Amino acid sequence: MPRAVQSGRARGPRTPTLGGVTAPPLSRAELRRYSRQLLVPEWQGAGAQERLRAAHVLVVGAGGLGGPALLQLVGAGVGRLTIADGDTVDLSNLHRQTHFSAEDVGRLKAEVAAARVQALNPYVQVQTAGWLDAGNAGDLVQGADLVLDATDNFVARYLLADTCRTLGREWVWGAASGTSGMVSVFGPHLGLRDVFPDPGGAESCEEAGVLGPLVVAVGSIMALEALKVLGGVGTPLRGRLWTFDALTARVHVLNLTPPPQR
Numbered sequence: 001m002p003r004a005v006q007s008g009r010a011r012g013p014r015t016p017t018l019g020g021v022t023a024p025p026l027s028r029a030e031l032r033r034y035s036r037q038l039l040v041p042e043w044q045g046a047g048a049q050e051r052l053r054a055a056h057v058l059v060v061g062a063g064g065l066g067g068p069a070l071l072q073l074v075g076a077g078v079g080r081l082t083i084a085d086g087d088t089v090d091l092s093n094l095h096r097q098t099h100f101s102a103e104d105v106g107r108l109k110a111e112v113a114a115a116r117v118q119a120l121n122p123y124v125q126v127q128t129a130g131w132l133d134a135g136n137a138g139d140l141v142q143g144a145d146l147v148l149d150a151t152d153n154f155v156a157r158y159l160l161a162d163t164c165r166t167l168g169r170e171w172v173w174g175a176a177s178g179t180s181g182m183v184s185v186f187g188p189h190l191g192l193r194d195v196f197p198d199p200g201g202a203e204s205c206e207e208a209g210v211l212g213p214l215v216v217a218v219g220s221i222m223a224l225e226a227l228k229v230l231g232g233v234g235t236p237l238r239g240r241l242w243t244f245d246a247l248t249a250r251v252h253v254l255n256l257t258p259p260p261q262r
Contacts, residue, residue: 048231
C-alpha cells in the first residue's frame with residue numbers, strides 16, 4: 001500500500017458525503033486499484049475518491065463520446081452508472097468507438113458498454129436504459145448526481161438540457177464534429193440553450209464526418225470534468241467553453257455570459 005495514499009487519507013475527510021450520503025473508508029483493494037490517482041495531492045487531500053464512489057452518474061450516449069468517458073469514469077472509481085442509449089453497434093462506428101469490436105455489430109450499445117465497463121471495474125454498479133425520451137428523462141436525471149450528455153441526437157440533447165435545468169442538475173456537455181470539439185459544464189444558471197438556443201446548422205457525424213482520436217479526446221475531457229465536479233477538486237468548466245481544433249492542436253477556453261435575469 002503506497003505511503004502517500006495512507007497519508008492522504010489521514011489528512012482528508014474520513015467520511016466524505018455526496019448528496020447527504022456518508023461514504024465509508026476505502027478498502028485495501030480499492031486503495032491499490034486507485035493508488036496512482038490517489039498520489040495526486042489535490043485528489044487525495046479532498047477525500048475525492050470516496051465522494052466519487054458515492055456518486056451516481058447518468059451517461060446519455062454510449063458511442064464516440066460516451067465510450068471513452070465511461071471507461072475513464074469507471075477506471076477512476078465512480079460508484080454507480082446508468083447508461084442510456086437505444087442504438088445498436090454499426091460497422092461504421094468501429095473506427096472511433098473502439099470500446100466495441102467487430103463481433104458487437106448489431107448488438108445494443110448500452111448493453112455492450114455495460115459489460116465492458118463492468119469487466120474493467122467490478123466495484124462499479126452499472127445499469128442500462130434505452131433511448132432517453134420525454135417519458136423517462138425526468139426519472140433518469142432525478143436519480144443521478146451528475147449527467148454526461150454524450151449523445152449526437154439533437155432532440156435528445158435539448159430534452160436532456162431542459163430536464164437537467166428544470167431539476168437543478170449539473171451536466172457535462174460535449175460535442176465533436178469534423179475536426180473540432182467542445183466541452184462545458186452547464187447548470188441551472190447557464191444552460192445549453194443560453195449558449196446554443198437551437199441546433200441551427202449543426203451537422204451530425206453522419207453528415208460532417210469526424211476523426212476517431214478527436215472523439216476520444218473530447219470524451220476524456222468530459223470524464224475529467226465529471227471527476228472535478230464530483231470530487232470537488234480543481235476548477236470545472238462552469239461558465240466556460242473548452243474548444244479544440246484537431247488540425248492545428250489549438251485549444252481555447254471561452255468565458256460564457258449568463259443571460260440577463262428577467
